[in-house]
Amino acid sequence: MSHPRHLTLQSSETTSVSSSSSSPERAVYDDTDFFTTQRNDSQSSLGVASLRDMTMSSSIELEHRISPVSRLPPELLISCFSKLSSSMDLRSCMLVSKTWSRNAVDLLWHRPLCNSWEHLANVVQSIRKQDSYFPYFALVKRLNLSNLSDQISDGTVQPFMCCKRIERLTLTGCTELTDHGVVSIVNGSNSLLALDITGLEAVTDHTLGAVAENCPRLQGLNITDCSKVTDESLIAVAHSCRHLKRLKLNNCTLITDESVTSVARHCPAMLEIDLHSCRLITDESITSLISRGRQLRELRIAYCSLITDNAFLELPKHLAFDSLRILDLTACHQLHDEAVEKIIETSPRLRNLVLAKCKDITDKSVLAITRLGKNLHYIHLGHCAQINDAAVMQLVKMCNRIRYIDLACCHRLTDASVMQLATLPKLRRIGLVKCQAITDRSIMALAKINNDINVKPVTHSLLERVHLSYCVHLTLQGIHALLNRCPKLTHLSLTGIQGFFMREDLTAFCREAPREFTDHQRNMFCVFSGPKINQLRDYLNEDPASIYDTEGTMYDDREAEDGETDQQVTGMMHATGLGGVDDEDMNDEDEAGEGSQDGDR
Numbered sequence: 001m002s003h004p005r006h007l008t009l010q011s012s013e014t015t016s017v018s019s020s021s022s023s024p025e026r027a028v029y030d031d032t033d034f035f036t037t038q039r040n041d042s043q044s045s046l047g048v049a050s051l052r053d054m055t056m057s058s059s060i061e062l063e064h065r066i067s068p069v070s071r072l073p074p075e076l077l078i079s080c081f082s083k084l085s086s087s088m089d090l091r092s093c094m095l096v097s098k099t100w101s102r103n104a105v106d107l108l109w110h111r112p113l114c115n116s117w118e119h120l121a122n123v124v125q126s127i128r129k130q131d132s133y134f135p136y137f138a139l140v141k142r143l144n145l146s147n148l149s150d151q152i153s154d155g156t157v158q159p160f161m162c163c164k165r166i167e168r169l170t171l172t173g174c175t176e177l178t179d180h181g182v183v184s185i186v187n188g189s190n191s192l193l194a195l196d197i198t199g200l201e202a203v204t205d206h207t208l209g210a211v212a213e214n215c216p217r218l219q220g221l222n223i224t225d226c227s228k229v230t231d232e233s234l235i236a237v238a239h240s241c242r243h244l245k246r247l248k249l250n251n252c253t254l255i256t257d258e259s260v261t262s263v264a265r266h267c268p269a270m271l272e273i274d275l276h277s278c279r280l281i282t283d284e285s286i287t288s289l290i291s292r293g294r295q296l297r298e299l300r301i302a303y304c305s306l307i308t309d310n311a312f313l314e315l316p317k318h319l320a321f322d323s324l325r326i327l328d329l330t331a332c333h334q335l336h337d338e339a340v341e342k343i344i345e346t347s348p349r350l351r352n353l354v355l356a357k358c359k360d361i362t363d364k365s366v367l368a369i370t371r372l373g374k375n376l377h378y379i380h381l382g383h384c385a386q387i388n389d390a391a392v393m394q395l396v397k398m399c400n401r402i403r404y405i406d407l408a409c410c411h412r413l414t415d416a417s418v419m420q421l422a423t424l425p426k427l428r429r430i431g432l433v434k435c436q437a438i439t440d441r442s443i444m445a446l447a448k449i450n451n452d453i454n455v456k457p458v459t460h461s462l463l464e465r466v467h468l469s470y471c472v473h474l475t476l477q478g479i480h481a482l483l484n485r486c487p488k489l490t491h492l493s494l495t496g497i498q499g500f501f502m503r504e505d506l507t508a509f510c511r512e513a514p515r516e517f518t519d520h521q522r523n524m525f526c527v528f529s530g531p532k533i534n535q536l537r538d539y540l541n542e543d544p545a546s547i548y549d550t551e552g553t554m555y556d557d558r559e560a561e562d563g564e565t566d567q568q569v570t571g572m573m574h575a576t577g578l579g580g581v582d583d584e585d586m587n588d589e590d591e592a593g594e595g596s597q598d599g600d601r
Helices: 058-064 074-081 087-094 098-109 117-128 146-151 154-162 179-186 205-214 231-240 257-266 283-292 337-346 363-375 389-398 415-421 440-446 476-485 519-524 531-542 561-576
Strands: 142-144 168-170 194-196 220-222 246-248 272-274 298-300 326-328 352-354 378-380 404-406 429-431 465-467 491-493 527-529
Touching: 074 098, 087 098, 117 146, 117 154, 154 179, 179 205, 205 231, 231 257, 257 283, 283 298, 337 363, 363 389, 389 415, 415 440, 440 476, 476 491, 476 531, 527 531
Parallel strands: 142 168, 168 194, 194 220, 220 246, 246 272, 272 298, 298 326, 326 352, 352 378, 378 404, 404 429, 429 465, 465 491
Antiparallel strands: 491 527
């Protein structure tokens, strides 16, 4: 380890890897968005009042012949310094004069860089130094140790006990930490606004009890995978931290209605809550959260299998919850059309709606969703196998601003639906995995290709991600056309399509199959992404005639006799064990991670 420097000169650019949760196209709320870190986005971190207010007397300025620029008000100096993106530039500013140094030091130290042991040692050395010109321990406002997650222990964080002005503390994945280490930082941290302890399985109610006692200003709390936390401590947090706005309880399997309803009662400013896989949660919690949370913007209750229609049917009548934008109901198996109709009635401005694996919903639900109109941007209907072409076509007509749609395993859909979907002007991502009735006609529509010479050619497709695994009637010619007409394409999944996975010259451009896949699964895996998309396109364009059989047709209107093709493919999927893999869902983290699983990768 190199000798620690007296002053750390770099700022962290790292962010928490958790969440999800993050939401697609989320608006920026500088005073509330505690799971998104940007350079200098905390206004309260731009200076320490006691330092900022320090000024030199006129006699001292005259004696040292201070230049006029050094007499600028601190607010102007800080504003100018905040535009600098380089830590070295800020260091240079600190060396100009004491006035400049006092107003630049905050920008260097509000988020110290701790992404290596060397940097961490520098930070610790400086905050421990007794005779330093600045109280560095008081300048730290954001502490992120997630880059050293597997190396951080209770002893590692002890030096930060003196940093009592921390506003955002990120300890994501620091699995060696226990209650002792986390509590040592939390105690006395009255300024703490956001705490992320995702993945700290050793943490118990003791830690959240300390949060309740010491952090009355807390607005963001992420305890994903903290499976030992119970209702007792969460109720204490709800009573003490009434400014709470963002709460993530993913996989906190001991949490019940008692604590969630307490949060609903005592935290009226709640904007986002994630209860993914909190399997003890029932209708009572959901009804309470929505009816009391008039500012609630995101509600995620994926895999809460006890949720029924009553969670929404019991909502107060004649009330509209206009703030709700994102609702994730993945695998809430007991939901039916009546619940969906009530959701649309009470939340008319929903932007993202996830109903994946809600297998009992029908066209009636889709027709209700059409009432969202231009507000709807993201819709996930994977595994809703009762949906038909007519409902999808009506959805496209009424909601023409859809950017993302997943219809995986909706086996009743045909080319008619996809050809209508292709008309969406803003469509960027589409999932049609295991929609085995579609043919190259759908691909030509998505590629914006029209064989009618009387129709004016359209511009290139804007599609970025296309999932077509197990669409067995697609041909190499059709996919080739799609590649050429979609210049923005960054992901194309074709797993289980014989024209691809059986050709080594094409699979050479695939990305590597996940390690957990069996040999059979690896043999069928066929996913192209990133630069490989361009390489595949170039390869196919070199000499198309020699690559595929030019005597074949672009698409064939004839259906396979006696369902022979479908039976063969179904048998092939069962034989390889791929039928049970969640390869039908799309994983798009920049679209908010709506509870999808990227099984086809």
